[in-house]
Amino acid sequence: MNILVNPEEKVWKKAVERPVFKTKQINKIVKPILRKVKRNGDKALIKYAYEFDHVELESLLVPQSEIKAAADELSPQLKEAIQKAKANIERFHQAQETPELIEEVMPGVVCRRKSVAIQRVGLYIPGGTAPLFSTVLMLGIPAKIAGCKEIVLCTPPNVEGKVHPAIIYTADLIGIHKIVKVGGAQAVAAMTFGTDTVPQVDKIFGPGNQFVTAAKQMATKYGVAIDMPAGPSEVLVYADDSTPAEFVAADLLSQAEHGVDSQVVLVTHSQKFAKKVLKEIDAQLEVLPRKDIAAKSLDNSVAIVVKDLQEALNLINFYAPEHLIISVENEEEAVEGIVNAGSIFIGKYTPESVGDYASGTNHTLPTYGYARNYSGVSLDSFVKKITYQKLSPEGIQNIGPTVEVMAENELLHAHKNAVTVRLNSLKKNK
């Protein structure tokens, strides 16, 4: 991790450049997977489980017996922690419910707007090295609150053909009972086209490796929506020496351990503080189990010394971080100045990991600069907002002539006529 002191604005782009991906190779592998799952359904899924997960599955669905048994396999502490996190996430996502909007914009012209659940959603939970039960909470809870009719959870089986009990327990706790042992691009394909076991869905959520990401991107060509474009996770910490360097180092490392392509950025006002943080990182890194991963991702990372708050804000808004920790003395002023970020962690007692697990906000956030134009996952992500309008005879008489003039000037006479026939019939009936 290098320290850049007062870099000119024109070198920012280069300084905080995110890792670039070669998607061509990946797409070449993913494309036939989609095709084969579309054609062969469950059969293809079982074949891929053998090929990629090295397991012979007899059935894809997690059976009721395993769901019942999952709770007994977890420690009471973990179950309690999951329940506490669930309560916070539920509370904050329930508070996001939008009441129905009803406006009589002029006499007799009533407009409405109402959130209606996306009916069928698919949640993808990666397997790999760790059982990401926290993502089950982050996706499952808003799906349930929204009232999605069909919720399917896909996650790869381990070498014994099982799903980790923490994932099963969490899903069951939320009320998701269709858990399918399928991972990777083939899981996305199954939710896109539907198979005997996996229902076809309207929208696919969830993180994943580059194969999953590529498959989600391809799925959009078949009418499925996805939560957001994905990239590796990242954090930008804006801190000064009002925060212990130990805290800042721990926050940077907690992001760095995610994967070798993660990026962490430190923005600060003093080179001395930056050096102190880097020294702390070295010390903490030594004892981390995922030390090698974190060390590699620190190579993609940089500490930037800026001259003042305004420059810090400009740089942060330019970078548009997924996670932004602001731990400086005048924190409120700094927070006010942020226009591009996924989620913001304020003050020295708010590490990113509280948001990753249990503060109540969602941890599925826009990476890779998409915080400029995308929100993180929220209750909104599981609904669409349908508009309604109803005009009374008085209403059409009030707004009709306006529509007639506009339609005529856009040369759309049939649009005009749809109003005219109604106005005429009302004249006749007088």
Added chain:
Amino acid sequence: MNILVNPEEKVWKKAVERPVFKTKQINKIVKPILRKVKRNGDKALIKYAYEFDHVELESLLVPQSEIKAAADELSPQLKEAIQKAKANIERFHQAQETPELIEEVMPGVVCRRKSVAIQRVGLYIPGGTAPLFSTVLMLGIPAKIAGCKEIVLCTPPNVEGKVHPAIIYTADLIGIHKIVKVGGAQAVAAMTFGTDTVPQVDKIFGPGNQFVTAAKQMATKYGVAIDMPAGPSEVLVYADDSTPAEFVAADLLSQAEHGVDSQVVLVTHSQKFAKKVLKEIDAQLEVLPRKDIAAKSLDNSVAIVVKDLQEALNLINFYAPEHLIISVENEEEAVEGIVNAGSIFIGKYTPESVGDYASGTNHTLPTYGYARNYSGVSLDSFVKKITYQKLSPEGIQNIGPTVEVMAENELLHAHKNAVTVRLNSLKKNK
């Protein structure tokens, strides 16, 4: 337009199939346009204006003098109509503002969520046969309410190198002053990469032909967001004989005149009523200026007779229409049963064209079945919702142990450590 009587559910897909597009050819044309605009900027735009719009432009920006002159070129009636529509649209979109959400989910753990404007947006207004000033209202008004910092409007010039005064007048009325004479895929490219005249934007909005649509889709590969995937416009009318056949015919035709690939669907309970509507269509079609277009699009269209309300609802939700007119006796029950639609027009005095222009709802809506998983454009489309969290020492003590347990179980020890260092420092300070 054929009448299908009580078709079985398994043939629905075929019966209401939307026109399919050959995108390969289009993409081949659009790709080099993006590349050249990226490389040559304004120069490329001027070259394409000559090539595609047959006009030699000296400057791309609509000059202040033309903006000032535009109002004088419009009739007082049209200006008044635009102002009335603006008032309704403004009122309904202002009502969509979401107040900041603040929740103390547990003592010392405060979560917030706030709408922040997408900073730079681009609005594309098609030229072609008609000046779509209504789309200027639909995109410009929410962009202004959201507080987008930079708003650029791109629209192709006519053969005299001018933009229609109704478009200029409407933009100016809303407060959009950067109007650029550029259309087609090259306009999308310009907003994606930025040129000397056209600023680079974060999100691109607006309808367009297949070239514009293809360019928008490609733009997403460069970090730009788009309003929604596009397809030709469509309406489904669910009506019974409580509505005059004349009204229903006028509504179907108002959609059919949009373009040869538009689709209109009638759902009703009686074959007799369907026949009556078709007869009315023939009569009204005769006098339409866009008769040829409407006639062709009626070829993609169908009337379906269903046996009861439930079957009607199933069929409508399956089709997921962009525009849905419900004009049946038990309209409220029918409206309640709809889960997939872009915008719903209720009752016999609510033609689709009121929503297209002036009722207050937005006319940029999900087509092509995307009403299953996308909302229409609204104030939401111009903001992202950033989440915030702030923990006090009490807060981290309350939630910290939960986070530690969860992180440990996901094998993310650095995540755990970011909490542990803080809890330890608080213990020491006691």
